[in-house]
Every structure is written in C-alpha cells, then in structure tokens.
Amino acid sequence: MSSVTSPNLPNGSPNIGLAPRTLRSRRVRGVTLRGWAFMAPALIAYAAFVLWPIAQTIRYSFYNWDGVAPAQWAGLANYKTVFTNGQLVAVIGHAFELIVFFSGIPVVLGLAIATVMRRFVTGRMSTVARTILFLPQVVPLVAAGIAWSWLLSTTGAVDQILSGVGLGGWARSWLGEFNTALPAVGVIGAWVLLGLCTVLLFAGMAKIDPALYEAAQLDGASPFREFIAITLPGLRQEIGVCVTVTMISALSAFDIVYIATQGGPGNATMVPGLEIYELAFFNRQVGLASALALVLMVLVIVCILPVQWFARRGSVER
Amino acid sequence: MIVKRRDAISGGLMLLALMAVTLLPFISMFTSALFPSGTYPVGISWPAHPQWGNFVQAFDVANMATILKSSLSIVVGVVPVSVLIATFAGFAIGHLRVRHSQAAFYLFVLGLTLPFEGVIVPLWYEIKGMGLLGSRWAIVLPLIGLYMPFGVYWMRAHFLSFPQALSEAARVDGATTWQLFWRVHVPLARPAISSLAILLSVWTWNQFLLSIVLVNDPTNGTMAGALGAFQGQYGTNIPLLSAGSLIILTPTVVIFLVFQRQFVAALLQGSLKG
Numbered sequence: 001m002s003s004v005t006s007p008n009l010p011n012g013s014p015n016i017g018l019a020p021r022t023l024r025s026r027r028v029r030g031v032t033l034r035g036w037a038f039m040a041p042a043l044i045a046y047a048a049f050v051l052w053p054i055a056q057t058i059r060y061s062f063y064n065w066d067g068v069a070p071a072q073w074a075g076l077a078n079y080k081t082v083f084t085n086g087q088l089v090a091v092i093g094h095a096f097e098l099i100v101f102f103s104g105i106p107v108v109l110g111l112a113i114a115t116v117m118r119r120f121v122t123g124r125m126s127t128v129a130r131t132i133l134f135l136p137q138v139v140p141l142v143a144a145g146i147a148w149s150w151l152l153s154t155t156g157a158v159d160q161i162l163s164g165v166g167l168g169g170w171a172r173s174w175l176g177e178f179n180t181a182l183p184a185v186g187v188i189g190a191w192v193l194l195g196l197c198t199v200l201l202f203a204g205m206a207k208i209d210p211a212l213y214e215a216a217q218l219d220g221a222s223p224f225r226e227f228i229a230i231t232l233p234g235l236r237q238e239i240g241v242c243v244t245v246t247m248i249s250a251l252s253a254f255d256i257v258y259i260a261t262q263g264g265p266g267n268a269t270m271v272p273g274l275e276i277y278e279l280a281f282f283n284r285q286v287g288l289a290s291a292l293a294l295v296l297m298v299l300v301i302v303c304i305l306p307v308q309w310f311a312r313r314g315s316v317e318r
Numbered sequence: 319m320i321v322k323r324r325d326a327i328s329g330g331l332m333l334l335a336l337m338a339v340t341l342l343p344f345i346s347m348f349t350s351a352l353f354p355s356g357t358y359p360v361g362i363s364w365p366a367h368p369q370w371g372n373f374v375q376a377f378d379v380a381n382m383a384t385i386l387k388s389s390l391s392i393v394v395g396v397v398p399v400s401v402l403i404a405t406f407a408g409f410a411i412g413h414l415r416v417r418h419s420q421a422a423f424y425l426f427v428l429g430l431t432l433p434f435e436g437v438i439v440p441l442w443y444e445i446k447g448m449g450l451l452g453s454r455w456a457i458v459l460p461l462i463g464l465y466m467p468f469g470v471y472w473m474r475a476h477f478l479s480f481p482q483a484l485s486e487a488a489r490v491d492g493a494t495t496w497q498l499f500w501r502v503h504v505p506l507a508r509p510a511i512s513s514l515a516i517l518l519s520v521w522t523w524n525q526f527l528l529s530i531v532l533v534n535d536p537t538n539g540t541m542a543g544a545l546g547a548f549q550g551q552y553g554t555n556i557p558l559l560s561a562g563s564l565i566i567l568t569p570t571v572v573i574f575l576v577f578q579r580q581f582v583a584a585l586l587q588g589s590l591k592g
Contacts, residue, residue: 034495035416042407042466043422049441049463050429056440113336116329125333131578132337135344137585138574139567140524140542146549146563147343150350150556157346160361195340196585203586252433255526255542259549273435273527280439281531289439297436304431 054297060290067286078291087267088292091275092299094182095251098271099303101186102193102250107242109190110197111235115227117198118205126202133195141192145259148188149175152260175261181268188256193249197242204238205231240311244304251300272296344564351376351560359556369557376562379552384537385544386569388454389523392540395458397518400465401511407466408473409499413480423474429467434527437464445532456532457540461525465518472588476510477503513584516577523570541566 061078065071082088117126136144151157152174159171174184208230216226232239254273257263263270263278272292280289345362352368353359355375376382407426411419441460442451450456480503488502504511522540529536529543536547545566552559574581 031414031495032416032418035410035414035419038406038410038414038495038499039419039422041403042426042470045403045463046426046429046466047463049444049460050432050437050466051425053437053440053444054432056443057437060440113332116332119329129333129337130582131575132340134578134582134585135340135571135574138520138581139570140526140545142524142526142542142545142549143563143567144343146545146559147347150560151343151346155358155360157342157361191339191343194336198336199582200586248431248433252435254435255546258526258530259546273433276435276439277527277531281442286439293436293439296433300431300433 057290063287065286066284078288091270098250102189103246105190106193106197114201136192141255145256149260178268204235208234347560353557355558372561380562389541396461396522400462404469405473407470412474412477426467426470516584517588
C-alpha cells in the first residue's frame with residue numbers, strides 16, 4: 001500500500017506532497033465503499049429478519065397487547081410478571097434443570113467414553129462409530145421426540161428392558177408422571193448431544209501430544225492422574241465448545257418438548273421457548289411473551305459468556 | 319499386554335453400548351412399524367406377520383412426494399443465497415478489512431446465540447404484514463437473515479486465515495475487487511463454502527419452529543414441520559406413525575450416509591467455530 005507514495009519526494013514541496021495523499025485517501029474511500037457494498041446484502045437480510053424483530057420484541061414487551069386491539073402501555077409490568085409469577089419462574093427453572101441433562105450427561109459421559117476410546121479405537125471402527133454417533137445430529141429433533149415418546153411410554157422399549165432385567169417395579173410412563181417427565185425430556189436431549197460431544201472430545205484428544213502421556217507413565221502416574229493433569233487441560237477448548245452448544249440447546253429447547261410432552265403433565269416440562277409460543281399465539285399475551293423472549297435471549301448470553309471466557313483463557317490462539 | 323487387551327475389550331464394549339443406545343430409537347421404530355396398523359406393539363418385538371405394506375400406506379398418508387418437493391424448494395431458496403451473501407460479507411470483513419467492518423462483525427456476532435423463539439413473535443407480524451404467511455417465502459426469507467451471524471462468522475474465519483499476498487499479486491495484475499473475489503477467493507474458499515452449504519441445508523431441512531408458526535400447512539413447510547404434523551394426526555397409531563416417521567427420515571439419512579465424511583467434518587468444524 002505504501003508503494004503508492006513515492007519515497008523520493010522532497011518533504012518540503014507542498015504541491016507534490018499533497019497529490020499522493022489525496023490519491024491515497026480517495027483510494028481508501030473507494031475500497032471502503034466497495035467493502036460495504038460487499039457487506040450490504042448480508043446486513044440488510046440480518047437487519048430485516050433479526051435486528052428489526054429484536055427491536056420489536058423489546059417494544060412489545062413494554063405493552064399489554066392481545067395482538068388485535070390497540071396496545072396499552074404497561075411499563076415494566078411484564079418483566080415483573082416474568083420474575084414473580086410462580087409459573088413463569090418455574091418455567092425458567094426448568095430450562096436450568098435441562099442444562100444438567102443436556103450439558104452434564106453428554107460432557108461427562110463423552111469425556112469418559114472418549115478417554116477409553118483414545119487407547120485403541122482406530123481406522124475403520126472409528127469411522128463406523130462416528131457415523132452412527134452422528135445420526136442424532138442429522139435427523140430432526142422432531143424425529144427424536146417422536147421416537148423417544150414411544151420408547152418411554154408404558155408399552156415402550158425402556159420399560160420392556162427394565163422388566164427384562166428384573167426392575168419391572170421401576171417401569172412407568174416416564175413422560176407422563178410429574179416427577180419423571182422433565183428428567184425424561186432431559187434424557188432425550190442427552191441422547192441427541194452425546195454423540196456430538198464424544199466425537200468432538202475424541203478429536204480433541206487426538207491433538208494432545210502423546211509424549212505428555214509417555215512422560216506421565218514414566219513418572220508412574222495413575223490413569224486418573226493422567227486424565228486430570230493432561231487430558232482435561234488439553235481439552236479446555238473442546239469442553240468449552242461442548243458446554244456452549246449444549247447449554248444453548250437446553251435453554252432454547254422447543255422441538256423435543258413440543259413433540260414429547262407439549263409442556264405437560266400440568267406444567268412439569270414447560271420451557272421458555274414453548275411458553276413464549278403459547279403465550280403469544282394461544283393466550284394472546286404478546287407483551288408478556290415478548291418480555292419472556294427478551295429475558296431468554298439475555299439469559300443465553302449471560303450463561304455463555306463465562307463459559308467462553310473460561311475456555312479461551314490461556315489458549316494462545318484467537 | 320494383558321492390561322492393554324482388557325482395556326481394549328472394555329473400551330470396545332463401551333463403544334458398542336453407546337452405539338446401541340444411539341440406534342435404539344430407530345430399531346424400536348422399525349419393529350413397531352411392521353405391526354398391523356392400529357394395534358399396540360409392546361417394546362421391541364418382531365411381529366408374527368410383518369406388515370411391509372405399512373410403509374406404502376404411510377408414504378401416501380404422509381403425502382411424501384409433496385413434502386419432499388416443498389422441503390427441497392425451501393432449501394434451494396435459502397441455501398445458495400445465504401451462502402453467497404455470507405461469503406460477500408465474510409470477504410469484506412476478513413479479507414478487505416475495510417474501515418469499521420469490525421463494528422459490523424460484532425453486530426453479527428451478537429446474533430450468534432440468538433434462540434429463534436426470541437424473534438418468532440415479531441417475525442409472525444412482519445411476515446403477516448408482507449402478506450406472506452402460509453407461503454414458502456415465510457420460511458425462506460427469515461431463515462436467510464437468521465443464518466447471517468453464523469454464515470458471516472464462518473466465512474470471515476476462512477478469509478482471515480487467507481494470506482493477503484495473493485490478492486496483492488492479483489491487484490498488481492490489474493484485477494478489480496469483483497474479479498479478485500470471483501477468480502481468486504471463491505475458488506480457494508470452496509471447502510469452507512461447501513461445509514457452510516451442508517450445515518445450512520441440514521438446519522433448513524430440520525427447521526421446525528418457523529415451519530409450524532409461519533406456514534402451518536405441512537405440505538408447504540419443511541420436512542421437520544411435516545413430521546410434527548404427521549405425529550399430531552396419527553400420534554395414537556404407533557405402527558403407522560413409526561412407518562411414516564421412518565419414511566420421512568429416509569432421505570435425510572441416505573444423504574447423510576452418502577456424504578458422511580463431509581457432514582461429520584462440517585458439523586465438527588461448525589461447532590468448534592460457532
């Protein structure tokens with residue numbers, strides 16, 4: 001870029017010194033303009049179908065509106081309802097409970113499985129395993145919901161297996177009873193995400209220097225010490241990714257709940273995503289639905305930021 | 319040596335168990351699909367007289383031909399445009415690095431974690447205002463916008479890692495920015511572009527919320543929307559529901575198996591970068 005200004009020009013002569021500078025700034029302006037032209041289509045689509053709706057969500061949230069009659073200014077009343085109404089507080093609580101299943105099970109189990117797999121699984125076996133473990137990522141969540149509601153019903157395979165191993169007393173309608181419905185939904189989510197996390201963590205382990213493990217074995221470290229001292233720190237970024245992805249799907253769960261329980265029994269599995277949908281399109285409480293929507297959006301960001309900070313701290317790249 | 323073998327066996331068993339759990343829902347759907355329509359199968363069991371005809375019946379009942387056409391046209395409407403404009407923007411932010419483009423980038427990043435439920439209510443009013451409720455445009459247009467944060471983030475990451483020197487060489491040869499983009503950068507970005515196209519296709523195919531809220535009529539929506547509607551209609555007829563679900567899933571799974579290497583790579587990179 002600096003080659004545009006000739007280095008031989010005497011500093012003191014104004015008319016020669018000025019020309020390259022205007023030439024250069026004009027060129028920069030041209031590039032800037034062209035750059036923004038390249039960005040314009042994406043920005044327009046984004047503004048029209050993301051930024052504008054977000055602004056509208058914020059606006060609606062300050063009104064009482066049934067979607068038809070003129071809206072009434074409500075101030076912060078809708079937010080107050082979101083944080084004080086017992087049912088809505090419970091709904092937000094359910095989202096956090098789902099994190100335990102959607103994030104906890106896939107990450108912990110995924111780590112355990114990947115650790116064992118690292119020692120021996122190679123070539124063909126790992127390709128087959130990867131393909132199968134990825135199936136839940138490819139089929140729609142709706143299909144997972146349908147298949148699992150049948151598996152978890154009283155005549156389904158889960159109760160059949162339990163009876164088969166002599167635990168028939170545990171058999172029940174997992175999605176139909178108040179105290180098992182939410183964990184059952186959580187298990188469906190864990191099924192969807194376990195394969196992704198396992199493969200992600202397995203790929204991450206392959207990047208850890210084998211010399212570290214050899215050194216640890218020479219020092220007589222137990223497999224557990226090895227895991228704590230080498231594997232976990234080496235997987236910081238991958239674990240961060242798994243927790244981020246699974247947390248977002250837990251907090252914004254919709255498809256699985258809609259198909260498997262519709263939020264029932266009672267409100268036992270009602271989650272923010274489904275509640276927004278029902279409030280806005282069935283109860284005609286657009287303002288309250290919007291306030292909950294905004295709370296959900298902020299909640300996702302607030303939960304993700306510390307994870308991202310933790311995952312990226314100490315990693316040199318980026 | 320003995321310890322190693324025992325490890326290998328326990329590891330293999332663990333992996334097999336995990337694969338079995340992953341496949342369990344599909345196996346259970348398959349065996350129940352073979353029971354006579356309207357009966358109540360129990361768990362996983364093989365029927366005395368497998369009813370292969372259930373699949374034929376489900377194919378007609380589920381309106382499979384229409385659904386396939388609808389989902390495909392939505393994917394064709396969403397993916398090429400999204401990929402193209404995301405590549406434009408990623409090029410401007412990651413490679414040209416023009417003034418204030420970083421601000422635009424942060425604006426896009428803001429949308430990366432957005433749950434679609436957060437904007438679905440105003441989207442309904444917006445699409446209604448455009449007179450598009452119920453048409454395929456009601457899914458196509460919003461999805462293009464909703465994919466921009468990820469698409470731009472993805473393409474920017476590619477262009478950032480791309481050396482500036484090649485562009486400067488092309489510039490010296492007198493290439494305009496437009497030529498530079500199409501002749502130099504797009505061909506070299508092909509792997510990133512095809513991964514993005516795969517990801518967006520899967521997400522569009524499986525998009526449920528937009529389909530049920532903005533279109534409602536399953537023959538005009540996505541594959542996932544049709545599947546949901548099918549469950550609403552035949553939820554109590556387990557054999558037919560299973561057969562229908564499996565048929566609706568077949569195209570997805572076949573395409574996945576054919577392109578499985580690219581799929582897995584794209585999904586892995588996608589979650590690592592996203």
